[in-house]
Amino acid sequence: SYVLTQPPSVSVAPGKTARITCGGNNIGSKSVHWYQQKPGQAPVLVIYYDSDRPSGIPERFSGSNSGNTATLTISRVEAGDEADYYCQVWDSSSDHQVFGTGTKVTVL
Amino acid sequence: EVQLVESGGGLVQPGGSLRLSCAASGFTFSSYWMHWVRQAPGKGLVWVSRINSDGSSTSYADSVKGRFTISRDNAKNTLYLQMNSLRAEDTAVYYCVTAMVGPGAFDIWGQGTMVTVSS
Numbered sequence: 001s002y003v004l005t006q007p008p009s010v011s012v013a014p015g016k017t018a019r020i021t022c023g024g025n026n027i028g029s030k031s032v033h034w035y036q037q038k039p040g041q042a043p044v045l046v047i048y049y050d051s052d053r054p055s056g057i058p059e060r061f062s063g064s065n066s067g068n069t070a071t072l073t074i075s076r077v078e079a080g081d082e083a084d085y086y087c088q089v090w091d092s093s094s095d096h097q098v099f100g101t102g103t104k105v106t107v108l
Numbered sequence: 109e110v111q112l113v114e115s116g117g118g119l120v121q122p123g124g125s126l127r128l129s130c131a132a133s134g135f136t137f138s139s140y141w142m143h144w145v146r147q148a149p150g151k152g153l154v155w156v157s158r159i160n161s162d163g164s165s166t167s168y169a170d171s172v173k174g175r176f177t178i179s180r181d182n183a184k185n186t187l188y189l190q191m192n193s194l195r196a197e198d199t200a201v202y203y204c205v206t207a208m209v210g211p212g213a214f215d216i217w218g219q220g221t222m223v224t225v226s227s
Contacts, residue, residue, distance in 0.1 A: 033213045035153070035214070043203075045209070048209055049213065054215055084152075086152065088212075089212075090212045096155060099155060102152040
């Protein structure tokens with residue numbers, strides 16, 4: 001089965017840039033979606049189709065995808081960005097959706 | 109307002125059954141594929157199952173295949189998840205989700221319903 005690997009945690013100072021990676025075999029050939037989840041809340045889609053932002057998501061959130069790694073970048077990090085982040089793809093060989101292991105972003 | 113509201117969670121003994129429901133409103137339910145995603149306490153998101161718009165095609169995670177059944181009633185704008193032979197490892201918050209912005213991009217989530225499997 002297809003596996004997506006994320007770093008367990010990322011720490012960043014306010015105003016700086018956070019980069020969260022999502023590794024998978026030839027992930028660059030797939031469409032990657034990213035979710036933000038705060039404690040006690042349902043996840044929120046922040047990036048879809050590698051780099052598109054849903055309505056209402058700040059431009060500080062951006063995404064890229066190439067080779068074996070997709071990346072979510074949060075620029076000018078704010079305290080409110082502290083949350084868990086998950087990547088997700090569709091594995092066509094199994095017709096399964098697959099989520100990454102999740103990354104906890106801590107704002108110092 | 110687009111909304112998904114889950115219900116039916118609760119405490120069940122190992123080996124027992126439970127049926128979750130998800131009531132959809134604010135959009136044309138019959139046009140969208142629907143999914144269930146779960147999250148065990150303190151753990152990550154796990155995709156469980158999906159059903160196509162008319163209910164003719166389904167897919168399941170290996171961990172639930174043969175035990176869970178996804179279905180829908182488009183006349184009632186409701187999605188279901190019948191869960192049989194429940195195990196302790198099925199304990200989780202179950203979310204009903206759909207992708208309106210594009211296939212596979214889950215932009216609409218319910219609030220979730222908690223399922224606890226314990227004796």
